[in-house]
Amino acid sequence: MFLYLFSFKEGMTMKTERLIMSGARENSESLLKEMSEALKLSADNPYLFVRTGLIAKLFFYKELYEIIVSVPGSIVEVGSWFGQTSVLFENIRAIIEPFNYSRKIVSFDTFDGYNETSGLNIGSQEILKYKVEDNWIDLLEKIQDAHKSINSSASIFHNIKGDIRDTIPKYLEENCEPIALVYYDIATYETLKFTFNTVLPYISKGGVFVFDDYGYQYQGVNQFIIEQGIHKKYQLIHSKYYKSKVYLVVT
Numbered sequence: 001m002f003l004y005l006f007s008f009k010e011g012m013t014m015k016t017e018r019l020i021m022s023g024a025r026e027n028s029e030s031l032l033k034e035m036s037e038a039l040k041l042s043a044d045n046p047y048l049f050v051r052t053g054l055i056a057k058l059f060f061y062k063e064l065y066e067i068i069v070s071v072p073g074s075i076v077e078v079g080s081w082f083g084q085t086s087v088l089f090e091n092i093r094a095i096i097e098p099f100n101y102s103r104k105i106v107s108f109d110t111f112d113g114y115n116e117t118s119g120l121n122i123g124s125q126e127i128l129k130y131k132v133e134d135n136w137i138d139l140l141e142k143i144q145d146a147h148k149s150i151n152s153s154a155s156i157f158h159n160i161k162g163d164i165r166d167t168i169p170k171y172l173e174e175n176c177e178p179i180a181l182v183y184y185d186i187a188t189y190e191t192l193k194f195t196f197n198t199v200l201p202y203i204s205k206g207g208v209f210v211f212d213d214y215g216y217q218y219q220g221v222n223q224f225i226i227e228q229g230i231h232k233k234y235q236l237i238h239s240k241y242y243k244s245k246v247y248l249v250v251t
């Protein structure tokens with residue numbers, strides 16, 4: 001999700017740090033966080049405190065949306081954490097295609113953190129942070145409904161809890177329809193292999209599959225790409241705005 005520097009020796013669990021995390025940067029990030037909490041400015045001023053990485057991510061979502069704007073199908077995030085991406089895509093949809101009432105925005109997560117970490121050598125603290133509170137889906141639905149109301153939108157959201165190896169096949173069986181975008185953000189080898197092979201038949205021509213985590217740090221993602229020859233079958237493309245985000249267009 002973020003840019004990380006993984007310093008590790010073989011057999012050790014990697015320690016993750018932000019890639020460009022100098023002491024000065026760390027202090028500045030802390031200062032912005034403290035000021036934003038202390039000042040309690042109105043919600044109209046978030047950009048006083050938002051760092052570049054998050055703005056780059058927003059640009060990346062717009063880049064993706066512009067590719068799929070004429071491609072029919074749902075927007076699916078695999079590994080959604082708090083569901084922030086669903087809200088961003090709904091708002092980008094409201095700007096770019098306000099009269100497209102056919103998009104569904106589907107978020108898959110355990111909403112309980114990682115079940116397995118194959119090829120993702122990260123520490124337990126990092127893993128624990130992805131567990132959200134038990135009633136999070138209720139709160140997320142309230143947030144999504146508020147955005148729909150502001151946008152006078154008819155978007156349909158599905159927030160699906162459970163291990164994706166159970167929930168994705170069940171969802172596809174019950175909702176047999178094309179997919180325009182799969183935003184894959186779990187980074188373990190097993191879930192990537194499973195997700196890619198399960199959803200590929202549903203992705204429309206011109207649709208996109210995103211690897212949120214790409215780089216030498218993500219051994220599981222690299223292993224999957226090489227083993228399955230994904231880099232030979234498709235052109236893998238770096239985001240214009242965020243180089244550790246890579247995607248392919250289904251042709």
Ligand SMILES: C[S@@+](CC[C@H](N)C(=O)[O-])C[C@H]1O[C@@H](n2cnc3c(N)ncnc32)[C@H](O)[C@@H]1O
Binds near residue numbers: 113
């Ligand atoms: C890096 S986070 C996703 C961040 C999110 N896409 C965002 O941008 O805020 C990875 C998520 O994958 C979820 N996850 C891990 N393994 C899973 C599995 N087998 N099935 C479903 N969700 C899983 C975790 O609970 C975690 O929330």
